[in-house]
Amino acid sequence: MRIPRLPSFLLGLALLAALPACQPDKPASTGQHAPALADSLDLDSLSDPVGTLDTTPVRRDWHRLARPTRRNAPLIVYRSVRRAPAGLQDTAPPPGEATLFDLARKASEYFQIDPTQAAEVRGRDGTIVRISAGTLVDARQKAATGPVWVELKECLTPAEMLLTNLSTTTTDGQPLQTAGMVFLKATAAGRPLQVAAGRTLRLELPATNGRPLPDMRLYYGQAASGPVRWEQAPELAAPASESTETIYTEARPMPAYGSGPADINRLIRYPQEALASRTQGVVFASFVVDEGGKVLNPKILYGLGHGCDEEVLRVLRQTSGRWTPGQRNGEFVKVKMMLPIRFSFNEGQLTAPDSTPAAAQEAPVMAAASLPTGATEEEPAAPEPTDRYVFHCSQLGWFNADRPLSGATGSHQATAPETDGATFVRLVLRGATPSILAGQPTESGYAFENVPAGRRAILIGLRYQGGTPYLAWQETTTGQQPTPLEFQETTLEELERRLARL
Known part of the structure; x- marks a missing residue:
């Protein structure tokens, strides 16, 4: 029996009807499900790289533009995506059982840029990263030419820092006051990139209430088994093109308003x-x-x-x-x-x-x-705008705008029923530049060193067991005798709302 042939437009309607309904992706507020300290994803994979190989022609039609200031603007402002694009996610499972930070850490944004052109990456929370052409290179100092994925993670509030397992302590144990923390990574064809020798990128962090505080310095994050710790970045001389002696009368393109x-x-x-x-x-x-x-x-x-x-x-x-x-x-x-x-x-x-x-x-x-x-x-x-901190960075990774915590000479104790690996206790000193100190386990609880005495603070206890988060919240005064922390079962959504009060 001969089967009648459907008209092409009916066949197209039938195929559309067979497709599953597509809902727009709504990024989860709890962030990416990945190991807490593996803050960057590999982005484009080695098996199926997004970047171009050296032997393939370089394309120039892939980058996404988002409203250049004008047609001949000197930089390209790139639009972000909240999730790593398909095929770029880190599919490796977390080591052992997932922790609270694997589920609740701040989500990253991802930007695909052309490294041969001056680019500007703007985070949703106000961070601006300016990357000059030729700044990003591979391990052999060879400039990237193909598509580059830039990952940006902004942790500007105490809640975001706590849920991303960050603290404000230097590598030698000195406490800091932070104006915000940012993570930045760049990869091409699945391989990490770095800042070229002798070059810098420009990092701008929004100041609280638009009022930058004095004495803020740039710190670089150092890898650790616990919360990221910080080392002060070396003083960098302004790039030659930014020195006050070099003022040009011609540029391509010229400045524009x-x-x-x-x-x-x-x-x-x-x-x-x-x-x-x-x-x-x-x-x-x-x-x-x-x-x-x-x-x-x-x-x-x-x-x-x-x-x-x-x-x-x-x-x-x-x-x-x-x-x-x-x-x-x-x-x-x-x-x-x-x-x-x-x-x-x-x-x-x-x-x-x-x-x-x-x-x-x-x-x-x-x-x-x-x-x-x-x-x-x-x-x-x-x-005149005075609402931002501006730094020049010679490397990628974690960045922190900090200043030393004054009067930090005493100690504080926190009593907790358990000090196992699933429990984390932090001491939060609130303010325009908060301090978040990680407690060290002791026989009876947790100890905090180099803490100013007589400061109002909040003890935050976080625990994740059997797929359930627990929270302990205790207002205290540093140096006084503590009362035992009481953990209560909660949800990730309620945990985020409670910490947002900080």
Whole structure:
């Protein structure tokens, strides 16, 4: 019997109906299921590498762009994914029974970048990593050319640090106060990469409430069987391209503000004094845009007076920190700019009750793209951005912004019914820069050394047995006689909510 042939469109509908329903992935809040201290995944596997081999042509159409500042921006901002892409997960089971940290540690984000171009990786919690072209190399110092996977893990709150098994103690046992911890790793074709000798990458960490605290230094994490411990990073001289003596007048591309001239246009206001005196003409200003997009040393080369000069300086200060920096040979550099602002008067502006836009006209620009001007009072002047910690890092791995904990000379004891390997006790000293100290098991509980006396603190006990998490929470004062910790059964969701109160 001959089976009638279905029309092609009906066959397509039948195939679609046979497919399983697809739901969008929603990353679990408890993070990746992997060994606690194996904080990085191998990402792309050796058996089926994502990166290109040396013998294969290098592709340039694979990277994902996420809204460059403008068409000729000097860097590419990459979009992240919360889970390692298919085929890149670390499928190796954890050694022995899984711990609480295997289930609850902070999830990473993953970025696929082109290492031959200047790239910017932005974490969901505010961390920014800038990687210049040619910075990432393999063990033989050969620059990566194919696709590179970058893993970023941000632990900026006490809860995230606790659940990721982190503490704020140096390798020699000295306590620290932390402003945040970040993990960064890069791999190509399944092999780890490192920072090239003599090169650095730029790490920016958000400050609590946008107010950086003084004396914060960069620390590198060291591998350990317990919580990661820290060593102060050596003082690095600024890269040659970032020294104050090297200021260029040309770059490719040049620094830029926003998406084009219209963004500068919206900031300029025609001063009332200039309107009353019918002043018009061009104000020429010079300034330097540094590697972080800040405006340095703005000054007027040729002015008009009547408030026009001050208005140009106001706008330059307002935009400081928001420029896309210039670049030379894949490095962010300081670039000196000359900007003309044209004020064009017309009679209708005198009759407007509010500020009336000036006639936006282009003017010739030296060492910069043409930027016309306009007027508005919608945006108030913004102070110079001071909301971040900025470090230059010569290696990958764990990073920590810290300063020593003052007055740390005493000890504190915690009494616990059990001190087995499944129980972890931490002493948390809260504040804008919290300290998280790991207790050392003793016969009666846990001991904390180098602790300031008389400080209000919280003892946190974590235990994971038989697939069930337990939590102990005790408010205390350092140096006083402790009471026994009481562990109560909980869930991962409730554990995260409770720790978030820290």
